[in-house]
């Protein structure tokens with residue numbers, strides 16, 4: 018797959034180097050990980066003991082977002098950026114559980130996501146996976162997967178759930194620019210939605226400590242823990258849906274959850290109508 022020169026190719030497989038996808042899978046209780054990932058998660062839990070809870074809360078947010086978009090907003094096609102290892106319940110299972118015609122393109126830069134994703138999705142004609150860096154929008158939107166599954170006359174959602182913190186602000190294509198680029202590609206004459214969540218902390222010392230650890234664990238293949246207001250800024254001038262951009266357990270919960278007061282970091286996010 019061709020890549021944008023300023024971005025470079027997706028990541029290569031290295032079992033000795035913790036991967037974000039595998040560490041997250043481990044936090045969720047999955048089985049697609051190696052010794053390096055287990056050691057990485059142990060070190061992360063020392064610095065941020067609530068990381069497992071944060072991952073589970075985030076995955077539940079993703080499931081609610083998809084359900085609400087299909088059921089209440091008529092969305093029938095999704096592009097899921099930084100989709101993660103498909104070992105859990107996935108976007109297409111939730112969406113197609115409501116309407117089996119829903120189509121999903123998964124995008125991830127981790128080769129293991131591509132490998133397991135291909136095996137899992139092979140029997141579902143309405144899903145596909147693109148192995149690419151999410152910043153490389155030209156490659157993604159000209160891929161055969163997007164050409165086949167993303168139609169111009171269908172309400173569409175782009176998902177950036179727990180992934181924008183993988184890009185540093187100093188990157189030539191920082192998170193706000195990725196969101197802007199993707200927004201331009203969403204079908205123009207149909208309702209389009211953007212879901213975003215990202216790791217935040219109000220405490221600068223915590224932000225720096227976790228950012229430094231993740232950079233070390235991933236050999237600088239990570240971005241940064243941010244502030245809530247930085248996440249809000251990624252929605253730019255889009256119309257943010259109720260209840261706004263919030264700690265994600267509070268985003269349209271099935272039951273109103275009680276937040277732990279002892280948090281190190283949390284996922285902050287919401288949905289907006291892009292046009």
Ligand SMILES: C[S@@+](CC[C@H](N)C(=O)[O-])C[C@H]1O[C@@H](n2cnc3c(N)ncnc32)[C@H](O)[C@@H]1O
Pocket residue numbers: 037038041075076079098099100101102124125126127130149150151152177178179180183184
């Ligand atoms: C924390 S997981 C989130 C998975 C899923 N979105 C969720 O919320 O449950 C982040 C995923 O983003 C992927 N990722 C990180 N940086 C990326 C990039 N620049 N382009 C595409 N995928 C990326 C990782 O490989 C990983 O699978």
